[in-house]
């Protein structure tokens with residue numbers, strides 16, 4: 001039922017999108033340049049210094065989220081940067097963790113090495129890792145984008161996030177948004193896509209041309225990363241087995257999973273041991289999974305286990321940057337050595353990697369219908385805390401999206417409708433005049 005709802009809402013979103021795309025095209029044709037928001041214009045850095053955003057001023061629970069209209073607009077400060085007006089953003093488990101301070105030490109070092117000892121230098125901090133929106137300004141050396149382009153991107157966790165009116169990224173982190181998706185649908189994909197691609201390609205050694213004879217197991221296949229990875233691997237021709245709860249089976253089968261193991265009934269390891277062994281395992285669950293999953297890989301064949309649940313940031317938070325990094329590196333090396341020597345299988349960690357060109361490939365798969373967005377829930381920009389609450393409850397079935405600029409989208413629709421009506425009326429008048437003459 002749940003999965004049917006998700007798929008149905010996906011289809012519905014497609015229909016809405018077709019309308020929205022039509023509107024934008026019509027706007028362009030009508031030669032209109034519109035400025036709807038209080039102080040939003042085509043080049044905000046020149047005329048506007050503040051923007052709306054959800055920020056945190058300290059780490060903690062949901063209460064630390066604060067709406068403000070007084071965040072400094074992130075201006076284009078280097079030649080390769082683009083400023084994007086955010087239309088939709090989506091949430092990931094990382095947002096919940098970062099709200100609570102996860103990764104603070106390492107991310108602070110990445111943001112501003114000189115202020116790493118300053119306890120509060122990262123605040124006010126904007127969360128939100130996915131963006132779908134429109135380019136409003138480009139640095140002088142930007143070659144792939146121009147103002148007005150519809151784009152999507154995953155915002156690296158060391159940069160100010162997308163729960164804001166504007167976000168600024170380098171052009172290498174950005175990609176043209178799939179034409180077949182609305183901003184809401186598009187915002188559900190970039191972060192999980194960049195993560196899944198980085199894990200499967202860089203750590204897993206898979207690609208479009210090498211996956212057709214591969215057996216892949218995805219644990220936690222019903223969440224954000226899982227629902228994307230299932231579709232990507234099916235598009236590449238792999239055989240995909242998924243672990244998930246009973247009520248997510250319809251969803252993952254609908255996305256193409258060949259075999260599904262319900263981890264809530266009995267021991268998933270026992271059920272999986274009955275199956276042919278795997279070439280690659282993508283672990284989205286972590287914890288105990290790692291203990292039994294290694295034995296499911298084809299031994300002495302170069303098979304790989306990749307987990308996305310890694311202790312790096314937890315260790316740097318609790319032990320400090322040097323000890324945490326050293327301890328983490330040591331743990332990884334030990335596990336990798338043990339597994340390669342005892343079974344001939346690779347033990348690896350997967351990480352999100354910002355990668356605009358990778359999103360270009362995903363765009364093609366989306367526009368050819370091979371990858372669908374899976375939007376489980378949508379929230380208006382006024383209800384960001386509620387969106388966090390939803391995510392925090394767990395049991396995700398795809399993604400939770402925040403509509404950031406819906407007023408603009410709605411008003412654009414209305415304007416286009418008015419233009420259409422006026423055009424039709426004047427055409428009719430012209431025809432009547434011609435007839436009379």
Ligand SMILES: NC(=O)c1ccc[n+]([C@@H]2O[C@H](COP(=O)([O-])OP(=O)(O)OC[C@H]3O[C@@H](n4cnc5c(N)ncnc54)[C@H](OP(=O)(O)O)[C@@H]3O)[C@@H](O)[C@H]2O)c1
Pocket residue numbers: 092093094192195219220221222223224225226243244245263284285308309310350351352394395396397398
């Ligand atoms: N290393 C990185 O750079 C990186 C990047 C992205 C994500 N991650 C991590 O990767 C994990 C997955 O991310 P996500 O965005 O897909 O999370 P998500 O959207 O929250 O999805 C997790 C999914 O796993 C299911 N699940 C929970 N326990 C399970 C179990 N024992 N067996 C099978 N399925 C189970 C959940 O549904 P039910 O509880 O209803 O079964 C849910 O559908 C998270 O821990 C995230 O923090 C790491």
